[in-house]
Amino acid sequence: MSETLLEVRDLKTSxxxxxxxRKYRLKAVDGVSLSLVSGEVLGIVGESGCGKTTVGRxxxxxxxxxxxxxxxxxxxxxxxxxxALRDVRLNLRMVFQDPYASLNPRRSIxxxxxxxxxxxxxxxxxxxxxxxxxxxLSAVGLEPSFATRYPHELSGGQRQRAGIARAILPAPAVIxxxxxxxxxxxxxQAQVLNLMMDLRERLGLSMLFISxxxxxxxxxxxxxxxxYMGRVVExxxxxxxxxxxxxxxxxxxxxxxxxxxxxxxxVGVVETGEPPSQFNRPTGCAYAARCPLASERxxxxxxxxxxIGPDNRLVACHNL
Amino acid sequence: xxxxxIALWLTPFLARPIALAGLCxxxxxxxxxxFAPWLAPYDPYAIDPVSRLMPPDAVHWFGTDxxxxxxLSRAIYSARMALLIGAGVxxxxxxTGIPVGVLSALFPRLGHVLMRxxxxxxxFPSLLLALGLIVILGPxxxxxxxxxxxxxxxxxxxxxxxxxxxxxxxTYVEASRSMGSGTWWLxxxxxxxxxxxxxxxxxxxxxxxxxxxxxxxxxxGLGAPPDIPSWGNMLAESRTFITRAPWLLFFPGMxxxxxxxxxxxxxxxxxxxxxxxxxxxxGGEG
Ligand SMILES: Nc1ncnc2c1ncn2[C@@H]1O[C@H](COP(=O)(O)OP(=O)(O)OP(=O)(O)O)[C@@H](O)[C@H]1O
Ligand code: SF4
Ligand SMILES: [Mg+2]
Numbered sequence: 268m269s270e271t272l273l274e275v276r277d278l279k280t281s282x283x284x285x286x287x288x289r290k291y292r293l294k295a296v297d298g299v300s301l302s303l304v305s306g307e308v309l310g311i312v313g314e315s316g317c318g319k320t321t322v323g324r325x326x327x328x329x330x331x332x333x334x335x336x337x338x339x340x341x342x343x344x345x346x347x348x349x350x351a352l353r354d355v356r357l358n359l360r361m362v363f364q365d366p367y368a369s370l371n372p373r374r375s376i377x378x379x380x381x382x383x384x385x386x387x388x389x390x391x392x393x394x395x396x397x398x399x400x401x402x403x404l405s406a407v408g409l410e411p412s413f414a415t416r417y418p419h420e421l422s423g424g425q426r427q428r429a430g431i432a433r434a435i436l437p438a439p440a441v442i443x444x445x446x447x448x449x450x451x452x453x454x455x456q457a458q459v460l461n462l463m464m465d466l467r468e469r470l471g472l473s474m475l476f477i478s479x480x481x482x483x484x485x486x487x488x489x490x491x492x493x494x495y496m497g498r499v500v501e502x503x504x505x506x507x508x509x510x511x512x513x514x515x516x517x518x519x520x521x522x523x524x525x526x527x528x529x530x531x532x533x534v535g536v537v538e539t540g541e542p543p544s545q546f547n548r549p550t551g552c553a554y555a556a557r558c559p560l561a562s563e564r565x566x567x568x569x570x571x572x573x574x575i576g577p578d579n580r581l582v583a584c585h586n587l
Numbered sequence: 588x589x590x591x592x593i594a595l596w597l598t599p600f601l602a603r604p605i606a607l608a609g610l611c612x613x614x615x616x617x618x619x620x621x622f623a624p625w626l627a628p629y630d631p632y633a634i635d636p637v638s639r640l641m642p643p644d645a646v647h648w649f650g651t652d653x654x655x656x657x658x659l660s661r662a663i664y665s666a667r668m669a670l671l672i673g674a675g676v677x678x679x680x681x682x683t684g685i686p687v688g689v690l691s692a693l694f695p696r697l698g699h700v701l702m703r704x705x706x707x708x709x710x711f712p713s714l715l716l717a718l719g720l721i722v723i724l725g726p727x728x729x730x731x732x733x734x735x736x737x738x739x740x741x742x743x744x745x746x747x748x749x750x751x752x753x754x755x756x757x758t759y760v761e762a763s764r765s766m767g768s769g770t771w772w773l774x775x776x777x778x779x780x781x782x783x784x785x786x787x788x789x790x791x792x793x794x795x796x797x798x799x800x801x802x803x804x805x806x807x808g809l810g811a812p813p814d815i816p817s818w819g820n821m822l823a824e825s826r827t828f829i830t831r832a833p834w835l836l837f838f839p840g841m842x843x844x845x846x847x848x849x850x851x852x853x854x855x856x857x858x859x860x861x862x863x864x865x866x867x868x869x870g871g872e873g
Contacts, residue, residue, distance in 0.1 A: 324761075327765040356766055372781070373780035374780070382776075383766040383767070386768045387767055
C-alpha cells in the first residue's frame with residue numbers, strides 16, 4: 268500500500284558565487300538522500316541556508332544538480348522528456364514561501380491558478396477550465412469570484428491560498444511546500460496549515476514540507492529530516508525526533524524551541540560559535556565547531572547516516 | 588484597462604500639477620496635429636509677398652516669414668511632423684529593443700554577446716550616429732526616424748534587458764517554469780505584461796529626446812524636406828533673419844523646448860508610480 272513515490276539519492280547541487288571578487292563553488296546541497304512514501308508528509312527542517320529550498324528546487328528542475336538521482340514513481344525525473352516530463356511537471360508541484368512574490372501582479376487569480384493546466388493543455392474547454400478554477404478556489408477556501416481578482420486585492424493569507432490552489436490544479440501526487448506559512452501572520456499560519464492538512468487528507472497528497480520552524484514541522488509531518496549544511500543529519504518519525512532527538516544539532520534545534528513545561532526542557536546542549544563557511548567545508552563533521560560532543564575523529568572524518576537505536580532512525584554522528 | 592487602472596495612472600498627474608501641465612501640452616499637440624486644417628488661420632504654404640517678415644500682430648499672431656507665410660499656421664502644421672517623428676522613433680526603439688533585451692535576459696550566452704554589441708554602439712554619441720546614418724541613407728522623414736531611432740535603440744535595449752533580468756528572477760516566473768512553461772509562455776504571460784508600465788516611462792523620455800534630435804537634423808537640412816513644415820525647418824529657414832525677425836526663431840524654438848520638457852515631466856511622473864524595484868533602471872535617464 269505504501270508505495271515509494273519520490274526518491275532522492277545522493278543529491279548534490281552547487282552554485283557559482285562571487286565573494287570579494289573571487290569565484291567560488293558553493294555546495295548548497297551535498298549528498299542528500301530522501302524518500303517519500305505515498306500519502307506521507309516528510310518535513311525538512313534546518314537553519315537558514317542549509318539547503319532546504321535548493322533540495323526542493325532541484326526536484327522540480329529549477330536548478331540542475333551536479334550529481335545524484337531523483338525518481339518519481341520509479342521514473343527518472345532529471346532526464347525526463349516528452350510525456351514523462353509532462354507527467355513530472357504535473358505531479359511534482361511547488362508552493363512558494365513568499366505569497367507576495369509568487370503571484371504575477373498582472374495576471375488574475377484565475378489565470379494563475381489555471382497556469383499548470385494551461386501550459387500542459389489539460390482543460391477540455393473554456394467551460395471546463397472555469398469550472399475547475401472555481402472548484403479549486405473553493406477547495407482552498409476562496410470564493411470562486413476571486414478568479415477575476417488581482418493579487419493586490421488579496422491579503423497575504425488569501426494569496427497563499429491562491430498559491431496552494433495553483434499547486435493542486437490539476438491534482439498532483441506530491442506537493443513541495445517551501446516554508447508555505449513562514450511569511451504569514453501568526454494568526455493566519457494556523458489556518459493555512461490546517462488547509463494543507465485538510466487537502467492532504469482529501470486529495471491523498473504526499474508532501475515535502477520545508478520549514479525552519481520545528482513547531483510547524485511537528486504539527487504536520489509524519490517523518491522529519493533534519494538538515495545541516497547541505498546534508499541530512501537525522502531522519503526519523505516525527506514523534507521520535509521531537510521527543511527524543513539524538514543528533515547534537517537536532518537537540519540544539521529543540522532546545523531553541525520554548526517549552527511550557529520546565530521538566531521537558533532539554534538541558535546540557537550548549538551550542539557555541541557560528542556554522543563554518545560553506546565555501547570551505549571542513550573535512551570532518553560540519554557541526555564539529557559547534558558540537559559539545561566533538562572528538563578527534565569528528566575533525567578527521569565526516570559521519571555517515573546510519574541506523575541507531577530501535578526507533579527506525581538514521582543519524583549521522585560518530586559519538587552516539 | 589478597467590476603471591481602477593485608469594485612476595491609478597492618473598493619480599501621479601493629479602498629485603503634481605506640473606506633470607498635469609505636461610500632459611496637457613502633449614494633448615494640445617495631438618489636437619493640433621489632428622485638426623490642423625481647422626485650427627490654422629491660414630494656409631501654411633500660402634505665399635504673400637506684400638506682408639513679408641511682419642512682426643506678431645492681431646492678424647498674424649506669430650508674425651510672418653520671409654515669404655509672407657503665416658508662422659502660427661506653419662507652427663500648428665508642424666505638430667504633425669513632431670508627432671510622426673516622436674512616435675516613429677519610439678516605435679523603432681521598442682520594436683528593436685524589446686526582442687533583443689528580452690531574449691538577452693532569457694538566454695545569458697546570447698545576451699552576453701548582444702549586450703557587448705549594444706555597449707559598443709552606445710559608445711558613439713547619438714547625434715554623430717544619426718548624422719552618419721543620414722549621410723549614408725540620404726535625408727528624408729523615414730531616414731530621420733531611423734537615424735534618431737538608432738541612437739535610442741541602444742539605451743532602450745539596455746533598459747529592457749535590465750528589467751527583463753529582474754523579471755526573470757521573480758518567484759512567479761520560477762513557479763511558471765516549475766510547471767513546464769517555455770520561452771514563449773514566459774515572455775507573453777509574465778515578462779511583457781510587466782514591462783508595459785516601465786516601457787511607457789521609457790517611451791516618454793525617448794519621445795522627448797527625439798524632438799531635440801529631429802530639430803537638430805532639420806536645422807542642418809538633413810531631416811524632413813524643407814517644404815514640409817516642421818519646427819526645425821522653420822528655425823533653419825529663418826536663421827538669417829535672426830536680428831530682423833526674431834519671432835521667426837522664438838516661436839518654433841519655444842515649441843520644441845516645450846514639447847521636449849513636457850514629455851520629460853510626463854515620464855518623470857510615470858516613473859514615480861513605478862514599482863520601486865524597476866525605478867532605478869531609469870537612473871541614467873531624464
Ligand atoms: N541561485 C543561487 N545562487 C547562488 N547561491 C545560492 C542560490 N540559491 C541558494 N544559494 C545558496 O545556497 C545555500 C542554500 O540555500 P537555500 O536557499 O537552499 O537554503 P534554505 O535552507 O532554503 O535557507 P532559508 O531558510 O534561508 O530559505 C545558501 O547559502 C544560499 O546562499
Ligand atoms: S560527528 Fe562529532 S561533531 Fe559531528 S555531531 Fe557527532 S559528535 Fe558532534
Ligand atoms: Mg529556503
